[in-house]
Amino acid sequence: MVEIPASGIRRVAIVGGGPAGATLATLLARRGLDVVVFARNKRPPLVIGESLVPAVVPYLRELGIEPEVASYSTWKPGATFVLDPSDHMSFTFAQVRKAVTNYSYNVPRDLFDESIRQAAIRAGAKLFDVTARLERQGDTDRLRLSEExxxxxxxxxxxxxxxxxxxxxxxxxxxxxxxLPTETGPRRDTALFAHLEGVPLVCEGHVHTDRMDRGWCWRIPLPGRVSVGLVVPSDFIRGFGDTIEEQYDNYLRKDGTTGAWGSSVKRLTPVLKYTNYQLVTLRGAGPNWVLVGDAFGFIDPVFSSGLLVGFDAAALLAKTIGTPSARGFEVYEKHVKDHLRAWHRVVGYYYNGRLFTLLKLGNTVRHTLLGRVMNWHFETHLPRVFTGEATTRRYSRGLLHFMTQYGLARNDPSRLQVK
Ligand SMILES: Cc1cc2nc3c(=O)[nH]c(=O)nc-3n(C[C@H](O)[C@H](O)[C@H](O)COP(=O)(O)OP(=O)(O)OC[C@H]3O[C@@H](n4cnc5c(N)ncnc54)[C@H](O)[C@@H]3O)c2cc1C
Structure with missing residues (x-):
């Protein structure tokens, strides 16, 4: 665990100026620490991770960037799930009782990341467009920055x-x-994504998640375009062409769900590919280092949890570094691992069909007497999966786990599983 210098932690070097690194830099600089960020600015033409859950909005307020983010983003009032070509479920965040926030944004990530970097600079952090290199000190677990x-x-x-x-x-x-030891998730998917024009939407502004013949696809409306990502088993998508562009365009046209609109859209960007992303590092801190954001772990894109986990971890880490103790870093490490584990389970309920079997059942029984009594309770807690709060509130999390295990009656969840 982290060894605290006698004079406390005064100087912090952060490698990476993405949302997690730049948020941490902002919060530490505001506490008066000396913060240097190695923020290499080399990015792919499109940055992935454009849909924010409402639970992220309080962090935008804390960083002082919400009006700026709102000015270049798409207002996101809810989420729509296409289960079959003729069946969908839509949720508005305003429906979720006692939610922290009842809206969110879909963000062009280049602009979004820059807003957070500028917040870090305003707070007094020093950012350098440099690729940092680390060296191991002897055969210990201590690290140092290279001389260059x-x-x-x-x-x-x-x-x-x-x-x-x-x-x-x-x-x-x-x-x-x-x-460091890692834990990988069960899925072996490839995510192919691009920005398109002419994509139809069921509900304006909603993030759409469409169950496909194999895998699923996201539709994230952005100003003037829609981000469309195919999340498909890697061995399956290879059968659709030799290049990732062919695979993307062909599967979009041929799938039973997206085929209805896949031929009439125009691709505005190259296709980008992501693989092997279900990965969690099992050790989050060492004698003079600590991990945050995706460098610690990422589970799956399906409920847009990545940035929430990163912001949540950065906020706790800033407090931990500000009042450092070995115990504090242990608490930090456990908190992030628990958060990732909670998402891991929730994401599993999407892929195995249990979550939507439960939600559809809820729609059916709400007309019965027992259903009316239970409905209020379930409507308060279950849709918190979509606001991001189901994993941070212990009761909502427990109820979700219980109901997906024991509340499906005789309904077969495999009918809604994502293959
Ligand atoms: C397919 C897919 C879809 C996703 N969709 C969503 C979504 O809709 N919503 C959501 O919330 N999340 C989503 N995510 C996750 C989200 O993109 C990440 O959780 C988020 O970007 C992590 O932020 P970060 O700051 O930890 O890392 P990053 O955003 O990756 O930033 C890391 C930065 O560090 C820099 N860097 C790396 N090495 C060095 C070095 N040696 N020196 C200097 N700089 C360095 C990189 O260039 C980069 O700028 C998705 C992820 C995937 C894989």
Whole structure:
């Protein structure tokens, strides 16, 4: 676990200026710490992760960027799930009782990431467009910044920092450097995504999740375009062409659900590919380092949980570093692992069909006497999956697990499973 220097943690180096790294930098700089961020600005033409759950909005307020984010994003009032070509369920966040926030945004990620980086700069963090390199100290688990990396800060860091934070996202700089143990999820999917024009929507602004013949697809409305991502078993999608463009265009046209509109859309961007993303690092901190954001773990795109996990972790980590103790870092590590584990279970209920079997059953029984009594209770807690709160509130989480195990009556969940 983290060894706290006698003088406390004063100087922090953060590797990665994505949402998790830049949020942490903002909160630490506001606490008066010296913060250097290695924010390499080399990004793919499109950045993935455009749908925010409502539970993210309080973090945008805390960073002071919500009006700016609203100015270039699409207002997101709810979520729509297409279960079959002729069957869908739509939820508005306003329906979710006592929700922290009843709306959210779909964000162009290049602009969104820049808004958070600017917040970090305003707070006093020093950002450098540099690729940081780390070295292991002997055969210990301690790390240090390479001499060139230190030199690139032009004196902002005159010596090694008290703490190195890995916010490098899928690069997972520290986990790879130290060979940290990891846990992978059960899915072996490939996500192919691009921005399209002419995509129809069931509900304006909603993030759409369409169950396909194999896998599923997202439709995220952005200003002037729709982000469409196919999340499909890797061995299956390879049969649709030699290039990822062929695979994407062909499957979109041929699938039983997206085929209805897949031929009449225009692709505006190249296709990007993501694989092997269900990955959690089992150790979140060491003697002079700690992990945050995707560098710690990411579960699955289906409920747009990635940024929420990153913001939540960054906020707790800022408090932990601000008043450091070995116990505090243990609590941090456990909190993030628990959060990821909770999403892991919830995501499983989407793929095995249990969540939507339960929600459809709820729609049927709400007309019975018992249904009317129970309905209020379930409507308060179950749709919190879509606002992001089902994993952070213990009661909602427990009720969801209980009901998906024991509340399906005689209904067969495999009818709604995602293959
Ligand atoms: C298919 C897919 C779909 C997704 N959809 C959603 C969604 O709709 N909603 C959602 O909330 N989440 C989604 N996510 C997850 C989301 O994209 C991530 O959780 C989020 O971007 C993580 O933020 P981060 O700051 O941890 O990492 P990143 O955003 O990856 O940022 C890391 C940064 O570190 C930089 N970096 C790496 N190495 C170095 C180095 N050595 N030196 C300097 N800089 C370095 C990188 O260039 C990058 O800028 C999705 C993920 C996938 C795989």
């Amino acid at each position: 990396t230190l030199a690139a800060t032009q004196g902002a860091l005159s010596g090694q920092p008290d703490l190195i934070v890995d916010a490098s996202g899928r690069v997972r700089l520290i986990a790879n450097a130290l060979g």
